[in-house]
Amino acid sequence: MKKPINRRSFLATAGVTATMALGRRAVAGANSRIRCGIIGVGRRGTHLLRLALSVPQVQITAVCDIQPVHLERGREMVAKAGQARPAGFGQRGPKDYLRMLESNDLDAVIIATPMQDHGVMAIDALQAGKAVLSEVAACMTLDECWGLVRAVEASGSFYMLAENVCYFRDCMAVMNMARQGLFGGITYAECGYVHDCRFLHFDPDGSLNWRGQLARDYVGNLYPTHAIGPVAQWTGINKSDRIVSLVSMTSRSFGAHNNASKKYGPESPQSRIAFSKGDTTTTMIQTANGAVIDLRYDTTSSRPHRTTVYHTLQGETASYRSLTGDVWIESKSEGYRWEPLTRHMAEFDDPLWKQSEDQAASSGHGGADFFVINEFFAALRDGRPSPIDVYDAVTWSSVIPLSAASIRQGNARIEVP
Template sequence: MSEFDRRKFLKTAAVTAAAGVVAGCATSNRGSTTSILQPQGASVMGLVVPKMDKVRIGFIGVGVRGGDYHVRNFAKMEGVEVKAICDTDQESLDSAVNYLVQQGFTAPTKYTGSDYIYRDMLARQDIDVVIISTPWKWHVPMAVDTMESGKHALVEVPAATTLEECWQLVNTAERTQKNCMMLENVNYGRDELMSLNMVRQGLFGDLLHGEAAYIHELRWQMKEIDRKTGSWRTYRHTMHNGNLYPTHGLGPIAQYMNINRGDRLDYITSMSSPALGRAAYAKREFPAGHDRNSLKYIAGDMNTSIIKTVKGRSIMVQHDTTTPRPYSRHNLIQGTNGVFAGFPNRIALENVPDKIKAIYDKEYQTAMTAWQAAGKKGDKPSHTNYHGWDTDMEKWYAAYDHPLWTRFGETAKNAGHGGMDFIMTHRIISCLRNGEPLDQDVYDAAAWSAVFPQSMASVADRSNSKDIPDFTRGAWQTGTPLGIVG
């Protein structure tokens, strides 16, 4: 790219990023930001881009998430070339580059030195896809600049933190016809993909309700002062009161329910508990005069939100990174024939598939024989039914494990977050190399991320409901549900 073209791109990116907020949204009478009637480009629902023999990648942000996970996983994929890496932290940048060189890759070009040096990387012509793993405030500016430069944007969660930012992503993707995928790795977890497989095969009947969460005690991140996630995320608890991190639990439930592909999120009601835990932790763990003790933490320790879909289904979404309790994403999906729930995994069905019923019958007969041999002492065995949870998941894995896990499970399980990172990365590269739509699109990124600002709006308005915009502009009614791929 010539110096003239490079300057033109940088100027255009800055102008369009600013204009996107104004041109892309207006405020409705229910406190929601909705799109203008006329889109700025064609829909990207089911977007297919030309096949890529080689997927040439640039990274922006290679700290804990970008370096320890994304760089290492993408480098394992056939057909990937890492062309450039950008990070303002020299230690993280050098670590990522050194890792690639040790793996036999040509050293990618380094970009560092200022907050906007990533734009110099975007001006290159030999990059197809950019992986963005930076603090939240940079997600939208970097993703917009990436698409404006003619590249596909893969951005970490949440993709956006305001409705205006959500619309910026949608409008830019439609105008540029570039992918903007939020890297929601939990959608590729073994249990989540098995649940999706069971939903698609109708095991739960007609879907009614889902429960999602991010319950993960992270107070220890407050001790990350100058570097790493806690150095910036801690301050988010002083800025917002709502669900600060909705997509890990919500993403899989949205895919079970075909959100944006036959149904969509309609409105949300949200409430927060008192914000007590972080101030107490700071008082206990830091000196009295420390900055962590001078902050005013306003994010309720537990936020609970209820979302209603256009088809009338309900979804509970919770957020708690403060209280001392075991990790959970809930991952509950309820239908007219039964329910699956995670943490721990358990299932209860009214009408059980024949291949599982045969196992239940055998277990019942074995228990009856033992009971009779013992002189009918103790409780008489009962046949498994929906009044009790089945917690033995091995037979369910054998019958309904997702094909991607059947194929890659052993390879994936040591590649980050129990294997979900590897499966996600494989799917992205496979889709790009084979000319297939990505599993998640910009409308998913916007709708799932919109829970962040709209939960805050509801909490601030005495839990009155707030609309979640139709980012698809009606295309959800004809969108194709995510299929089961091998």
């Protein structure tokens, strides 16, 4: 890390941090439009663009993608939605988004490029004075973590991580329970992203794409935020608690190679790729208040698809497990028995869901994507603090480099800087 900032000192003073540092500057008044651009209009970007086009007051003024087909598809979507055809960028290569950031006709950008690019692109956008909604993870290295924090604090620009699992209906209900103290002291959380994503490793022409390159070139937990995001909110990480250290272990690697070999043949160049990423990586995280978070990541093991993400939460006086949808709450449950979470939804369902259930329902990821997009633009418009700010974004994403460091150092305990 080049220039250490003391995380504990900035978190301790977060409550009195200048408005600017938290990115609370409103970009538009209640009646004015927000001019937004998007970088990366692949699978995810196309979906986010569609949602953004349905938000009143949002005008998509620029689209950037290095693949001409994706760029034109994105621009066409905007025109078909009845808006002026947006400016197009990306034709001049991977850094062409910088030209887009120079535009005065742009208040905000959505970043939905490959994960390896998020940190640098977000820093560039913040420094250009644009508000940022970044796809997960926020960044891949500790330098990028600090760079993001500095860029938000120096620019006063707004930054939000598009962590949609935090907006899952059940996750929000559990958050409301935890905030009301029903769990008592939190002792343990188990969470994971376990989803066979090998079908996404290669492009149709057989070339290894960015996801495959991640599996080839990296070790560690490479996709932590869907799992740790909700748990960090429930346990008060960066508010009443903080992460102090972690230890990570990884398994041997079968899945990525087996997939390549089956798909392209045992003698193919693809089957000779040496994938570094172990099939399963687990990371044990210790918090200052004495909670332990057990975080699993596995995108290459063979297993039929059921759920992509799971969470449990254990406190002194309540327990929750998402895979069975059960909860037990000492002060509310009938006896010492698990009950369906649904039994408590009338009381703990989040107001966001109560208000917008119908609109959210069709938006993807159980409705959560609707809230990510709408909360981003609403917070920006109203000058509210970022719902998932840069401090949470980098804390959750720092698991990527820190878990890799632990594995490389023989499963060493790594202090979180």
